[in-house]
Amino acid sequence: MENIILIKSESYDIPAILSSPNSGDKFPAVILCHGTGSFKDEVGNLFVKLSESLKKRGIASIRFDFAGCGESLAKQQDLTFYGEVSDTEKIHAYLRDCNKIDSSRIGILGFSQGARVMAEFIGKYPEEIKVAVSWSGACHNGAGVFEGWFQEYYEEASRNEYAKIPMFWRNDLILSKKWFDDIRDSNPMDSLSKYKGAILAVSGTEDELVPYIHAKEIVSACNGEIREYRIVDNANHTFNILEKDKIFVDKVVKNTADWININI
Numbered sequence: 001m002e003n004i005i006l007i008k009s010e011s012y013d014i015p016a017i018l019s020s021p022n023s024g025d026k027f028p029a030v031i032l033c034h035g036t037g038s039f040k041d042e043v044g045n046l047f048v049k050l051s052e053s054l055k056k057r058g059i060a061s062i063r064f065d066f067a068g069c070g071e072s073l074a075k076q077q078d079l080t081f082y083g084e085v086s087d088t089e090k091i092h093a094y095l096r097d098c099n100k101i102d103s104s105r106i107g108i109l110g111f112s113q114g115a116r117v118m119a120e121f122i123g124k125y126p127e128e129i130k131v132a133v134s135w136s137g138a139c140h141n142g143a144g145v146f147e148g149w150f151q152e153y154y155e156e157a158s159r160n161e162y163a164k165i166p167m168f169w170r171n172d173l174i175l176s177k178k179w180f181d182d183i184r185d186s187n188p189m190d191s192l193s194k195y196k197g198a199i200l201a202v203s204g205t206e207d208e209l210v211p212y213i214h215a216k217e218i219v220s221a222c223n224g225e226i227r228e229y230r231i232v233d234n235a236n237h238t239f240n241i242l243e244k245d246k247i248f249v250d251k252v253v254k255n256t257a258d259w260i261n262i263n264i
Contacts, residue, residue, distance in 0.1 A: 002051075007064070007094050012074035014087055016040065016064035019051040020100055028105035028130070028264045029060040029095050033088060033121075035112030037173040039070030042111055044241035046249065050109070053257035059264065060101060064091055068174070076174035077162050081182035084117045085124070092125065105264050107131035109256070112209070112237065113138050115201075115218070116188050123191020131263045133256060134201040134218050136237045138210045141187040145210050154180050189221045198226035198263040202252055204235025226263060230255070 001022050007014040017040060020027055032047045034040055040063040041048050051061045066084045068076035088108075096103045107130050110118030115137025122129050138145045153163035157177040164172040192199075199222045201215035212231055219227040232239065232248055239249040 005094075007090050009087060009090055012067060012072065012078065014064050014090060015071040016062055016091065016094075017051075018060065018062045018098075019055055020060035021055050021058050024058060025100070026102040027058060027060040027100060028107070029062060029098075029101045030054060030107040030109055030131075030133075030260060030264075031088065031091050031095070032061055032063040033084070033108065033110040033114030033117045034063070034066065034069070035110075035114045037069070037167060037170060038111075038114075040065045041070075043238050044249070046111065046238065046241055046253075049249070049253050050257065053253050054260065057257055057261040059257075059261060062091055062095060077176045080176060080178045081117070081120075081186055083182075084114075085120045088117055088121045089124075092121075092128070105130050107133070107260055107264050109133040109135065109260075110137060111135040115139055116186075119188035119192045119218070120186060122195045122197070123188070123193075126194045126196060129195070129197055131198045131260055132195065132200075132222075133260065134199075134215065135252070135256075136203055136207055136210055136239075137201060137214065137218055139188045139192065139214070139218050139221075141189045143184055146183055149175075150180060150184070189217070192218065192221035193223060195222045196224040198224060199228070200256065200259050201229040202232065202256065203229075204232045204237065204239055204248070206234055206236045209237045228259070 065072040067074040067078040115134040157163040201218040203212035203215040215229040235248040241249040
């Protein structure tokens with residue numbers, strides 16, 4: 001069952017889809033945070049695949065659009081890193097109050113920069129999240145893997161209050177100066193140190209955007225008993241979901257859903 005919902009925020013509504021099993025009373029649930037310039041279903045419907053896999057295991061999930069992404073009616077310039085964290089807080093609050101969700105068994109998964117949002121979020125709510133998963137996560141303190149964007153576009157953002165970044169797979173991405181400043185000033189790896197729940201980080205050896213060794217750094221930053229990282233040989237940043245052969249992404253989705261089912 002999928003329910004289309006709008007969650008109120010201070011400045012804009014957050015479009016979301018709550019996916020839940022067709023039978024049962026209260027379910028554990030996982031918050032899905034998409035990456036920069038993407039949307040709630042993620043590239044190649046990656047989050048849709050995961051939602052279906054979780055649902056088969058009796059686990060609900062909620063995927064949503066950050067400001068200016070997907071079906072969000074906010075402007076792209078409204079997207080900021082700490083705004084994304086705030087949006088995630090609203091999603092978490094919705095799940096806690098939802099009749100069909102077991103509020104003691106809530107997890108979170110972030111893809112790419114969405115994992116950075118996840119890291120900052122669980123640093124604020126370390127006791128309220130049962131499991132956390134990073135897919136191709138970019139959780140470095142400061143600019144990290146976005147350093148190239150800072151070098152190329154920060155001056156433009158400072159001059160115009162935003163910068164236009166060409167993307168080969170979509171229209172130009174518009175990022176505000178506030179987005180850049182938030183990224184530069186945030187320390188998600190420090191936030192991870194406050195988390196003692198179960199953590200899984202998955203990356204591919206052919207990831208062209210984030211060095212795959214960062215998966216190990218992510219789990220090492222946490223302080224729980226269950227800390228696992230998995231490296232997928234020959235898989236790229238999106239686990240090759242846009243290629244004809246889905247062997248890598250199917251494996252990642254299944255293994256992640258299994259891991260969440262065991263630990264949530």
